């Protein structure tokens with residue numbers, strides 16, 4: 001297999017965007033072409049979850065490749081729920097590594113604001129088990145709520161720990177001009193003060209409003225290419241060095257110990273093994289914090305901390321910028337936003353900026369290895385990526 | 392009897408599955424016999440959901456995961472004012488969701 005490098009990145013703000021779905025995807029794609037200095041590609045992979053249902057548009061690959069005036073290059077859409085983004089990057093990786101293509105563009109795009117927030121949540125809930133979960137009214141927040149309660153009772157995680165994740169990621173997002181929520185929050189405002197219960201009502205007890213990511217529109221793009229192409233273009237060399245994926249039972253109740261996220265553990269272990277790194281080598285990580293509890297648990301499952309000790313590391317400040325292993329420097333899904341199909345590409349975008357040294361005020365000093373976890377379903381299909389700074 | 396409220400026992404190794412699957416998760420066998428699920432069990436976890444899917448006409452919905460006595464686990468609705476993890480619950484089959492297309496029956500639990 002050939003080495004695969006990231007030669008261009010582009011992103012839109014993750015927020016409510018008043019443009020058609022394809023134009024949002026095109027914006028990030030054009031930025032990535034300009035960043036790379038490329039005017040042609042061999043293939044386009046579009047990551048998206050909701051086009052067919054939310055936007056009433058299918059075959060996004062065909063639409064976007066033409067809108068970019070890049071025909072007759074091949075194009076298709078990859079759908080893998082909230083892990084669509086990293087799945088599309090994996091597909092692009094395979095295309096370049098195999099020798100099939102020299103330059104592959106991966107664009108993740110979603111436009112959820114076409115429908116209201118409850119309808120958006122109901123749409124995302126279509127990924128739950130239709131017979132054993134969905135008919136009961138199970139949504140992603142409700143699976144996360146039941147998971148959080150088990151974790152609290154087993155490991156002593158408290159609402160205060162969850163709030164610490166939110167406060168940290170909102171703080172990180174203040175330095176990300178593309179983040180959806182750029183608002184400083186405090187423990188007083190969301191948990192302790194007299195107005196806390198009004199500011200931060202329950203969504204899915206014990207999870208509150210500030211434990212849940214916003215529903216966002218947005219797009220992000222990565223252009224992957226061979227070493228020869230990358231060297232000619234002259235950008236700082238960032239290699240996609242590890243790709244791992246694992247699955248778990250569709251219905252959460254079927255897991256032997258439902259407090260384990262075995263697909264996160266398996267995907268990250270495979271990605272790190274492929275890259276030849278261990279958890280302590282990782283300089284910066286983007287973990288899929290659609291709910292605050294997930295950042296804590298994923299930080300354990302990928303091996304940064306022992307099982308049941310992620311919240312203690314958080315308390316000690318180890319996961320903020322300047323800490324031992326900064327997590328979600330972009331603001332994470334929590335504050336940067338969660339345009340579902342675009343999220344995995346957005347995570348990769350942040351890691352590439354960090355490894356290039358282009359992350360501005362949120363730059364992690366001397367970042368060499370970045371790891372992402374893109375969590376599909378409620379942990380039943382997880383894709384993890386490792387990026388390595390070369391030279 | 393609706394398919395979503397039956398247990399599926401592997402006809403070879405006798406492992407119980409809920410919901411149904413095409414191949415046994417223990418031995419790979421493809422034949423199953425169905426049987427009614429046990430109705431009583433222990434509540435493992437729960438949540439009170441405040442933001443409901445649009446077709447639910449109630450202010451909140453309480454959902455939980457129950458370990459059925461001598462059976463599999465199941466996700467169901469709770470009609471319990473103050474649920475607690477570890478409490479005994481007793482289930483019955485009733486209407487859990489009505490949408491534009493269908494009325495769905497499923498497991499509803501009350502305090503035992």
Ligand SMILES: [Zn+2]
Nearest residue numbers: 401404415418
């Ligand atoms: Zn069997």
